[in-house]
Amino acid sequence: GDSVTQMEGPVTLSEEAFLTINCTYTATGYPSLFWYVQYPGEGLQLLLKATKADDKGSNKGFEATYRKETTSFHLEKGSVQVSDSAVYFCALSDQLGGFKTIFGAGTRLFVKA
Amino acid sequence: DAGVIQSPRHEVTEMGQEVTLRCKPISGHNSLFWYRQTMMRGLELLIYFNNNVPIDDSGMPEDRFSAKMPNASFSTLKIQPSEPRDSAVYFCATRQNGPTNYGYTFGSGTRLTVV
Numbered sequence: 001g002d003s004v005t006q007m008e009g010p011v012t013l014s015e016e017a018f019l020t021i022n023c024t025y026t027a028t029g030y031p032s033l034f035w036y037v038q039y040p041g042e043g044l045q046l047l048l049k050a051t052k053a054d055d056k057g058s059n060k061g062f063e064a065t066y067r068k069e070t071t072s073f074h075l076e077k078g079s080v081q082v083s084d085s086a087v088y089f090c091a092l093s094d095q096l097g098g099f100k101t102i103f104g105a106g107t108r109l110f111v112k113a
Numbered sequence: 114d115a116g117v118i119q120s121p122r123h124e125v126t127e128m129g130q131e132v133t134l135r136c137k138p139i140s141g142h143n144s145l146f147w148y149r150q151t152m153m154r155g156l157e158l159l160i161y162f163n164n165n166v167p168i169d170d171s172g173m174p175e176d177r178f179s180a181k182m183p184n185a186s187f188s189t190l191k192i193q194p195s196e197p198r199d200s201a202v203y204f205c206a207t208r209q210n211g212p213t214n215y216g217y218t219f220g221s222g223t224r225l226t227v228v
Contacts, residue, residue: 032214043117043204043219044156051214089156093214100146100169101217103156 002027006090006104014112019077021107023064023090026071031094033057033066033073034101038087047075047088085111119205119220126227131193134223136205137186143210146217147180147190151201162188163210195227 007022025031032051036044048057053068062077073090090104118137126132138145146161160170162182170180177196182188192199202224206217 032216034216036216036219041221043206043221044217045219046216049214049216093216100158100161105155 004104009108031092117220138207142207
């Protein structure tokens with residue numbers, strides 16, 4: 001079945017450092033791909049999405065490109081801030097899977113001042 | 114738009130008691146999902162509805178768990194009787210169906226503690 005694998009955390013960075021969180025997926029169809037972010041004590045929020053191969057999703061300085069050839073959707077940000085400290089979830093949603101979304105295990109990011 | 118509204122935000126109950134968690138979806142969102150989040154198991158899908166009809170409840174852990182969606186504006190997740198291992202954060206998420214996948218909108222969750 002469909003699955004999402006993301007790098008284990010926690011990831012600890014200093015402010016203004018470059019961020020990459022790796023995500024790879026397995027899907028039988030043509031999924032849409034997502035990154036969600038969860039701040040402490042809150043629900044998940046949609047950060048960005050891409051619906052087809054080579055699409056780039058972007059929001060709040062974060063970017064991810066849908067790479068069909070490597071089945072990847074890595075999250076990047078050029079300069080992180082302390083306020084980016086959160087848990088990041090990679091996810092996919094496939095039409096063949098109905099209405100469900102498959103989430104990765106989450107990667108916790110700590111950014112130090 | 115007030116978003117997905119869950120109540121209560123926190124619930125502490127004694128083992129054996131009945132617990133009811135509530136969710137009000139965003140108007141116009143056709144699909145509703147109940148998730149449970151714990152440190153050990155991460156995010157688990159319990160059940161989801163499409164147009165108020167339960168589609169897949171294979172994630173419901175036991176018969177002690179039940180969920181209903183009597184109309185497009187309201188859903189409940191009930192645990193009866195509750196046990197300490199049910200302690201978790203329960204999220205409701207909704208989605209608008211259609212040709213474009215806009216992703217989920219999550220509520221703020223209900224933190225359940227069973228003592």
